[in-house]
Each structure stands twice: as structure tokens, then as C-alpha cells.
Amino acid sequence: MSSSLGAFSSPIGCKATNSHSPEAAHIRRAAEIADKSAGFTSPHPNFGCVIAVGKNVVGEGYLYAQGTKCAELQAVEAAGELCKGATAYLNMEPGDCYADQTSVSSLIKAGISRVVVGIRHPLRHLRGNAIRALRSEGVQVDVLGEDLQSEATEEALKACLFVNAPLMYRAASRVPFSVLKYAMTLDGKIATSSGHASWISSKQSRHRVFELRGRSDAIIVGGNTVRQDNPRLTARHGGGHLPVRIVMSQTLNLPEEANLWDISEVRTIVATQRGARKSFQKLLASKGVEVVEFDIVNPRDLMEYCYDRGYLSILWECGGALSAPAISSGVIHKVYAFVAPKIIGGMKAPSPIGELGMVEMTQALNLIDFSYEQIGPDMLISGFLQPIPELTPIIPSVGEISSIDLTVTPYEANIIFFYKTWDPYGAFSNFSPHPLRLPDENGNYQTWPSVEHYYQAHKFVGVNDLVSREFVEQIKAAKSPEEAARIGRTIQRQHPDLVRSDWEKQKINVMYRALKCKFSIYPHLNALLLSTVGSVLVEASPHDLFWGGGREGEGLNYLGRLLMQLRSEYLGESSPQCQVRALV
Secondary structure (H helix, E strand, C coil): CCCCCCCCCCCCCCCCCCCCCHHHHHHHHHHHHHHHHECCECCCCCCEEEEEECCEEEEEEECCCCCCCCHHHHHHHHHHHHHCCCEEEEEECCCCCCCCCHHHHHHHHHCCCEEEEEECCCCCCCCCHHHHHHHHCCCEEEEECCCECCHHHHHHHHHHHHHCHHHHHHHHHCCCEEEEEEEEECCCCCCCCCCCCCCCCCHHHHHHHHHHHHCCCEEEEEHHHHHHHCCCCCCCCCCCCCCEEEEECCCCCCCCCCHHHCCCCCCEEEEEECCCCHHHHHHHHHCCCEEEEECCCCHHHHHHHHHHCCCCEEEECCCHHHHHHHHHCCCCCEEEEEEECCCCCCCCCCCCCCCCCCCCHHHCCCCEEEEEEEECCEEEEEEECCCCCCCCCCCCCHHHHHHHCCCCCCCCCCEEEECCCCCCCHHHCCCCCCCEEEECCCCCEEEECCHHHHHHHCCCCCCCCHHHHHHHHHHHCCCCHHHHHHHHHHHHHHCHHHCCCCHHHHHHHHHHHHHHHHHHHCHHHHHHHHCCCCCEEEECCCCCCCCCCCCCCCCCCHHHHHHHHHHHHHHCCCCHHHCCHHHC
8 A cells, every 4th residue: 555645745645656657657756855844834835846868867956935936946056067968857837926037047047958847837827938938048848738649648747736735726716626535444434423532543644644734724613513523623743833723603502612723832713603603703803713693604714714814724623514515606626535444333323424415325425536545553545525727728817918908908907916926916925035234233144045034023022032033033943934824823822921022103114115025126026016017906804903904904014004005105105194104
């Protein structure tokens, strides 16, 4: 049996690559190393690059996280002079959200003569851009399924699709990629008749669950799980980041004391019906738990909300009462079933899936690309409930049309939303990988990997405490903006006494300094900002009501306002509605 994790990559037990197809093997290797980034930071597009001369690999690399050195540059540096005339194999077309073109330029400068791409980029505003750029420089580009077709390349293509399944589903369905996980006995029970469920699966299987959690943006459970199991839902043995925990409860019939209400290490969100138990909502808020109200709380609306928050991957660890409506609403894409060699019986013992309304076996849902793996004494059966979406035909963007037809402008919208770095205006995000060089409190210039690094660290700058100074260095050394944010927020929750006393008054000024530096030293970012003249900029976070615009426009949108203020300053204008600094 295979020991591969296989969470979002190739299915366990899939057909082996034809040994006579080194090209397919190189693409599969690119997909394999791309998957290494999962679990180290919040999920993001997974990129891997293998540079080879014939059958021999001379260099490889993978993108650790958005904002770190790209896979192509790592592979080029590893291969050195052997790049000249070599072929680069990419599991996915590079997605340059930041206009620096490092992925493409590193291959061209190194003398790569041919590039083989597994799949085009799933996001329409990025799809085809890198391929066109490479071909315009005389580099031969072959795409699996288009220019290269064989049985071996079909399997390699499948590996490329699986390793970026979250992005594929999110781009096509406008909901995050959702995995339903459960453990059951041989007779299909997830607990005894009394509700006792610890432990059905083995320790080895539970370790695998921790790994699955570490690869997810959020974990969802229902109220029954909170009441009966009092879970922590951490990834303590899986490494990597800690996913947000989401409790879905219509009535808020939840205990006042629960492990999930402890947010010292990781945040908890409670999704509920509008107006439910206002007093209990206040209690949760006092503990730092975020409560989100819906007119009708259901799996589909919750997933659309998670999409708005920028989540790519969701792990459902709920019972049958919630898993059934989640499946029925079409938001579950993959299933992980851990089957333990145990029998407990019981007519009233719960099963993993509640009522789906099926009366004939012909209505049963069949898994696609299913696989098996033995984990200790248990058997893991996994597969897709929905096929991975195919890429839609390439339609020229407004920007592409406007470069041909000058009567068409790509900036007609009065409101421009931005949030995640892969969005069309992702460079406006604090998480975009643009290093800054700014003076510290002593006038000595320091380099910061991103605006987010600078902002999070300055929560503790100037505090006369050795531990605070260590925190600043820890945040500064974070490998990605996501990690910097996670470290800074966690430290702020756990050590509020070490946050600088004037932080609430100074945080806007700190952000302004970082943004001014960013948009002053990068000409292409300055041009992008100025191109939005006449539009209102809104940071589309549905939950951050200070820096973002909120779900229904109730947020203060300070990040968007600061960017508009900078835009006015660069234009030499005075825009009263954008004078944010005067408010503090």
C-alpha cells in the first residue's frame, strides 16, 4: 500500500507512469514536489519546477508560499550552467500576480529552450499569460493534453490536476474545495448508541487527520460535535499552520465552556441564524470568538462566505446531521473515510451520513478516482464526489482587448475590490511579496519581506522588553507574509501586555509608512495604483471591519482609503475623503 499523503495530490494507488516516458515522469515529479508546500502555510497555489536534460534531473524547486522565492528561480539556481538548452517541467503555468515576471524571466535568462506545462493557470486573469510570454521570447512551450497526448501524459496531467484541486474547484465553482472526513466501524457506525466515539480509528489514522487539518484553511463541525466531543480541532501533530475552526449552529444551543472557545492559539468562528441567542453571542464575543449571522445558515451560504474570506480548502469533520445537507447542497468535493476493523452494532448508533432522501440503490453517489490505503489496522478509502472542473475556454480579458482596441478601457468600474494576492489587483494586498527598506527607531535602515511583516512586527517595536524584541525578529524572519501574520496575531492574543501601548493610535501611521514605501520603490505598482484613478478601492475582507469593507459594506476600509490617499498624493491632488491620517 502507498504511504503518500495524497490529500490534494495524486490519488493513492493510481496507475504508475509509463517508465518509457521520462517527460511524464518529470511532470509527475514537479507535481510531487509542488505538494510539499501544503501544511507549512495557509493553502495557496502549488508550484513545482523540474529542470532536466533528457532523463537526468539537474535542478528542481517548489514554491514554499506566496511571497517566497518562486519554484522556477530555485530550480534555475540549482541547475546552474546546465540550464542552457535544457527543458523545464512545470506542474502548472506560473501565476504572476505581482507584475515582476520572475518565474518567466528566470527561465529565459537561464537559457531554457523548452518548457513543458502540466496545466494552464486556473484563474482566468492569469491563464495563458506566462505561456504567451515564454513563446514570445522564442521558448518552445508544450502543454499536456494540448501539445502532448499519450497514456503516460494523461496520468501526469491527472497528478497536476490533483495537486491544485483546491484552486481548480474554487475558480470554477466559487466555493472552496471541501473535504468530508469521518471514521467509522466495519458496520458503518461513528459512535455507540450512547454517543461515545473515542476512539474508533487508530493512532496512525488520527495522525493522518492532523496532517489533513494542517493542509486546510478551516475545519467545520456542527453543534452536536461540540456538545458531545468537546474537540480542540488542532493540527498539533501535523505541523504547519493551524486552520480556523468553524462551528455551524442554527440555535446556538452550545455549552458556555468549550475547548473551541479558547482562541489563544487559533481563531474560532461560529456561524448561526440571525438573531439567535443574543446573550450567548455576547458571551462568545467576550471570549474573542467571532460570530457570523446568516439569514438562513446552511452549507451553501457558509461556503460562499468562506469563499469571500479567500479560503481555498475546507475540512468537514461533522456528524451525519450536517454532512448530509452539505453533500446535498453540492459543496462537498472529496471524501476521506477511515474504516476501522471493529463492530459495535446498535440500531440507534449514528452513521457518518444522515438522510439523503435516496430510495433506490441506483441513486447512490459514486466516488470518482477512488483509492485505498492501509493505515495501521485501518483502511482509508478516499475519492471525489465531483469531477475536477475542466478549464473553461480562454476568453480575452478586458485588459487584453484594450491593448488592441483603445476605445475599450479596463478601468470602467467605479469600485475595485482586492483581497487575496491571486486576485487581479492582488498587488494591493499586504501579503504581496514586495520587500521594503525602511529606517527603524534609531534611523538604521532595515529590510522587511513584505508590508505584512513590517506591520505585524511593529506591534511590538519600541517596547522595552527583551521578549518583545525577540518577537520582532521572529516575525521579521517569517518565511512568508502568511506566517508573519499568524505569528503576530498569535503573540498579540497570548501576550497583550507586550503590545506597544500606543498601537491603536499608531497602527494607521505604521501601515501608511509601509504602503508609501512599497508604492514608491516599485514603478509597476505605482503605475497599477495610478491606473485606478476614478475608482474607489475596497479591501474586500468580509470579517476585518477596520482594514476591510466587511460583508455588507459596514467595514471602515482603512486599507483602501490609505491606498486612495497615496494615489491622490502621487497625482498631486487633495482628496478630503481619503485623508485617513488626520483621523488619528
